[in-house]
Amino acid sequence: MNEGSPEIVPFNSPVSDPGPEPESSESGGSDDSRPEPLSEKLPVPPAELSLYRAAVTLRALLLAAFFHYRFTHPAPNAPWLWLTALACELCLAAAWLLAQLPKLSPTHRATHLHRLASRHGAGGEESPLPGVDVLVTAPPAASGAAALLATANAVLSALATDYYPAGRLACYVSDDGADMLAFEAASEAAALARRWVPFCRRHGVEPRAPELYFARGVDYLGDRAAPGFVKERRAMKREYEEFKVRINYLVAMARKVPEDGWVMSDGTPWPGNNPRDHPAMIQVLLGHPGDEDAEGKELPRLFYVSREKKPGFQHHGKAGALNALLRVSALLTNGAYVLNLDHDHCVTNSAVLREAMCFFMDSDAGNRTCFVQFPLRVGVDDDGGDPDATRDSVFFDIDMKCLDGIQGPVYVGSGCCFNRKALYGFDPAFSEDEGDETPPHWSRCCCFWKVKQRALRRTMSTIPLLDSDEPTGADTARTRRRLRSYHAALERHFGHSPAFIASAFAGASDSTPAAAASTLLREAIHVISCAYEERTRWGKDVGWIYTPGGAASLATGFTMHARGWSSAYCAPARPAFRSFARANPSDVLAGAARRAAAAMGVLLSLRHCPVWAGAGSGGRLRLLQRLGYVSAAAYPLVSLPLTLYCALPAACLLTGRSVIPEDVGYYDAVLLISFLSSAAAAVALELRWSRVTLRAWWRDQKLWVVAGTSACLAAVFQGVLRACAGIDVGFSSSTQTAAARSSSDDDGGGGGEEERRTVMRWSRLLIPPAILLVGNLAGVVVAVSYGVDHGYRSWGPVLVKMALAGWVVAHLQGFFRGLLARRDRAPTIAVLWAVLFVSVLSLLWVNVDSYSATATARSSTEQPVL
Numbered sequence: 001m002n003e004g005s006p007e008i009v010p011f012n013s014p015v016s017d018p019g020p021e022p023e024s025s026e027s028g029g030s031d032d033s034r035p036e037p038l039s040e041k042l043p044v045p046p047a048e049l050s051l052y053r054a055a056v057t058l059r060a061l062l063l064a065a066f067f068h069y070r071f072t073h074p075a076p077n078a079p080w081l082w083l084t085a086l087a088c089e090l091c092l093a094a095a096w097l098l099a100q101l102p103k104l105s106p107t108h109r110a111t112h113l114h115r116l117a118s119r120h121g122a123g124g125e126e127s128p129l130p131g132v133d134v135l136v137t138a139p140p141a142a143s144g145a146a147a148l149l150a151t152a153n154a155v156l157s158a159l160a161t162d163y164y165p166a167g168r169l170a171c172y173v174s175d176d177g178a179d180m181l182a183f184e185a186a187s188e189a190a191a192l193a194r195r196w197v198p199f200c201r202r203h204g205v206e207p208r209a210p211e212l213y214f215a216r217g218v219d220y221l222g223d224r225a226a227p228g229f230v231k232e233r234r235a236m237k238r239e240y241e242e243f244k245v246r247i248n249y250l251v252a253m254a255r256k257v258p259e260d261g262w263v264m265s266d267g268t269p270w271p272g273n274n275p276r277d278h279p280a281m282i283q284v285l286l287g288h289p290g291d292e293d294a295e296g297k298e299l300p301r302l303f304y305v306s307r308e309k310k311p312g313f314q315h316h317g318k319a320g321a322l323n324a325l326l327r328v329s330a331l332l333t334n335g336a337y338v339l340n341l342d343h344d345h346c347v348t349n350s351a352v353l354r355e356a357m358c359f360f361m362d363s364d365a366g367n368r369t370c371f372v373q374f375p376l377r378v379g380v381d382d383d384g385g386d387p388d389a390t391r392d393s394v395f396f397d398i399d400m401k402c403l404d405g406i407q408g409p410v411y412v413g414s415g416c417c418f419n420r421k422a423l424y425g426f427d428p429a430f431s432e433d434e435g436d437e438t439p440p441h442w443s444r445c446c447c448f449w450k451v452k453q454r455a456l457r458r459t460m461s462t463i464p465l466l467d468s469d470e471p472t473g474a475d476t477a478r479t480r481r482r483l484r485s486y487h488a489a490l491e492r493h494f495g496h497s498p499a500f501i502a503s504a505f506a507g508a509s510d511s512t513p514a515a516a517a518s519t520l521l522r523e524a525i526h527v528i529s530c531a532y533e534e535r536t537r538w539g540k541d542v543g544w545i546y547t548p549g550g551a552a553s554l555a556t557g558f559t560m561h562a563r564g565w566s567s568a569y570c571a572p573a574r575p576a577f578r579s580f581a582r583a584n585p586s587d588v589l590a591g592a593a594r595r596a597a598a599a600m601g602v603l604l605s606l607r608h609c610p611v612w613a614g615a616g617s618g619g620r621l622r623l624l625q626r627l628g629y630v631s632a633a634a635y636p637l638v639s640l641p642l643t644l645y646c647a648l649p650a651a652c653l654l655t656g657r658s659v660i661p662e663d664v665g666y667y668d669a670v671l672l673i674s675f676l677s678s679a680a681a682a683v684a685l686e687l688r689w690s691r692v693t694l695r696a697w698w699r700d701q702k703l704w705v706v707a708g709t710s711a712c713l714a715a716v717f718q719g720v721l722r723a724c725a726g727i728d729v730g731f732s733s734s735t736q737t738a739a740a741r742s743s744s745d746d747d748g749g750g751g752g753e754e755e756r757r758t759v760m761r762w763s764r765l766l767i768p769p770a771i772l773l774v775g776n777l778a779g780v781v782v783a784v785s786y787g788v789d790h791g792y793r794s795w796g797p798v799l800v801k802m803a804l805a806g807w808v809v810a811h812l813q814g815f816f817r818g819l820l821a822r823r824d825r826a827p828t829i830a831v832l833w834a835v836l837f838v839s840v841l842s843l844l845w846v847n848v849d850s851y852s853a854t855a856t857a858r859s860s861t862e863q864p865v866l
Contacts, residue, residue: 038116038358039365039568042108043405044689052689053104055682062675063093069671078657085648085659091641099635102628103398105405106689109570111358113351120361130361131168131335132353132417134158135325137318138175138182139343145251148181149211149244150344150580152189157209157347158339159193159286159300160200162354169300169353170287170333174321178272178281178306180262184250186304190285192243193302198293199236200350203229206574209346210240272306280308280528282328282521301333307528315530316539318413319552323543326423327495327527330503331520336360338423342414344580345376352576356417359568367429370408370422370565371557373400374415374576394700398690400569407625408567410632411557415577424504425493425541428565495536499523547608548722549601550594551633555608558629562614562621585815588703589765593711596636600719603633636719639712646709646772646812649805653779653798660800705811709772710765766816773812776805 043049070089075082120129136154139147155171163169175182192210200208207213214237261273272278287301307324309315316323322340329335337360339353349355356372359365375396400409422428494501499520526532533539539546545555557567570576602608610629614621652658687697783798783805 035119035363036112036115037364038362039109039111041405042110044106044108048685048689049106052682052685055678055685056100056104059675059678059682060097062671062678065671066675067093075657075659078652078655078659081648081651081657082659084644088641088645088648092638092645095631095635095638095641098627099631102406102624102631103402103686105624106398106402107405108401109404109568111355111570111572113354113358116354116358116361120357128165129163129168129354129357130337131170131333132163132337132339133325133329133333133335134169134171135322135329135338135340136171136173137321137340137342138173138177138179138186140177145248147343148185148247148251150346151182152185152192152243152247153209153211153346153580154341154343155186155189155302156193156196157207158341159302160197160208160350161347161352162201162350163300166298166300168335170303170329170335171300172303172305172325172329174325175272175304175306176309176315176321177275178270178278178309179275180270180272181250181254183272183283183304183306185247186283186285186302188243188246190302192239193286193299194293195236195239197299198295198297199232202295203232204350206350207346207348207578208350209348209578209580210243211580212346212348212578214240276309277311278306278309280525281306282524282528303328303332305528308530310530313530314546316546316552317550319539319544319546319550319556320533322552323533323538324528326420326543327497327500327532328524330420330500331524331527334420334503334506336420338418338420340414340416340418341577345414345577346580347576348377348578349572349574349576351572353417355570355572355576359570360417360419365566365568368564368566369419369568370428370560371411371416371418372568372570373409373411374417374569375400375571376412376415376577376579377575378579393692393696396571397692398686401571401690403625403628404567404569406628407561407622408565409569410629411553411567413553422560422563422565423543425537425563427563492535493537493542495527495532495538497523497527497532500527545608547598547602548605549598549719551598551602551608554599554602554629554632558608558610558614561625561629564620589707589711592703592707593715593765596639596707596712596715597718599633600636600715601722603637604719604723609633636712636715639708639716642705642708643713643768643772646705646808647775649801649808650772650775650779652801653783653805654775658801702811702814705808706769706815709769709812710767713768714765769812770816772808773816776808780805780809 044052067090070086136151136158138151151173155173158171159169161169173182173186175186196210199205205213260269262270264270271281281304283304285302285304286299287303291299293299305325305328307321314320326338329338337356339356341347352374355374359369359372362369403409490501494504500523536542541559544552545559546552547555561567602610607613610626610633614626648659683697686692687694780802783802
């Protein structure tokens, strides 16, 4: 644990050489002279899309007819249950319509890597590819060997991607807790990269995360692979196993922390012994002069970064860490594009960065693309595994493709490649025919003078440092005042760092002399200090947006789209990113709770609510795109009517009441069957164009009901408590340690906030769905006994109510069966609470109903007969 030193190590190589930008093809040539596009949209076939839209329209019309029937046919024996059912159905129908409107224009994307290679390849006619900075956020402190191993795999897979030249690729690892383990793991990954990177490039292995690659059950001897490759693979696997042994040894030693904290090899204390109070640290792991791989070739650069932490300052969790990495990378490498990854997401497609460049460097839409979002796969095996094990496949393969047909997909927080200019708050570049009626973004943010209009609309991405046609002879004093005002506005926007401001406006061909490397490292330490973001636009208009509840991903993407940017969704045949490990049910539920709480934070925010935010952007945000964001932020509210609607069958079966009139006629049955048929047709057509299997869709529906009645329901109350009382309720899974939770809570809280924070375990979230499951099962038992006692004539109304109860049980039983199969004792308390709650309510209803029946009978007997 004493190896390695975190002090700044100067490196004497150029740090800012992103390469020339692709030339715009909007010069005054003919259409035949324009280069072929690097990416294109492939819309759904018109016939198939027309059938899909017709099925959705028919479903909406039949839904209106169904509500007309519900209004005109009340249930006289259960008026309150009927009103509850009607209100829930109206809310669910409105939520379906809100989510369905942005889904009527789906599209597919196709990239042309061969065209990119011909123009920007190693022997291409034009310049090489621009620089890319990969930002990896490390896990909280004391997260265990699995999290450190996942981070190392994410770093190794990013360094091994096929991107040329290798010097234009840089990877930054953010360690917010200044954990000695994270630093040592990053150092070990840098040492292994010298062998792993050339091995991947030489043999073209996929995936390029060592853990995922060596876990595949491939018989290379049976496949008649080259003996040299088999021998080298065995040696590489042996070296990786030794790497894992060293990681486990580090974790085992970290369990016994010395009383005085960790000490480095030179005898000085480790600066990060206090994770909540430590200085900023930057370590160059790969990038020194002479850093080469085992074959003597250039390696990508690797940096370890830990921003400063001080009590009393707002740190803003993951969003603040990414903004710190964005500023550091701008000073050290200044890649034109930025890829952000979570510590547990590995690159499984070596061409992922070139796939993103097909969108950014496209002659038509490249100047307006703010980010390229890739799907995040979980548990998918390229070698014949279960493709339906992918979590959120419906979201990524249906919802994201539909938003891609409007203005672009939403940003999901990881696996996304950004245009650095878009993160800085620049406006997109528009052509002359797209209008010049909207002033540039900079003139709206910093109104220090009026920018004159030109024939070709110029935006912030093309405005020079000073745009003035006035003479500078006699007006020298005035010019100096304007320059001072201009630079003051820049500092209010970007912060007090002239080097960073210069990098923000630097062209692609700008480079930094090697002699200035040490100066830039000192400046990089300055830009990740605690006080740097104070009184600036960071977190508001620049970088990742800070929101209550930690929904930086949703607010960041919305802010870019509101400025007029468009995004792209890229889903290559080989998954681009994959989670390092399959999530267990507790992690799934806790993660769903955190995402829902973050969405509620955005919805209840006055600044970031998508209902009205961005209204002053000159109409750049399309209506359907805004509806898509509203649906993404308001989806936790659906948990309220969903939970009540799932409880209605149990209430009807246990009380003997019904929300459906008993005199159901032929017309009513035909209407119900037609509505169900149209819904099934719409779903079938949706699955057809999206290529999502029926099993994956059904799994998503079950997860939607489970999360809606548990995680989303808790998130709604959490959002209300945070907005009204300042009480912050966090969610944790059983796999998190107490130290990790405390570290993450500090990151999210910001240190200076006076909010009260309570951690809710995932097992408590299971109490509402357990109550619904036990209640509906008890109702089915009561209904069957009632039907047996009263003969076959009573089975008609009972079967309808049992069908509704079966719908609820079918959605909830799979999740609990999976938990019981894992022999986890955590849901026991949930089941006990559910049985107790249902029993108390049933006994209470029996007493109330008996008292009401006795009172009614007594009043009827005492009434005088006329």
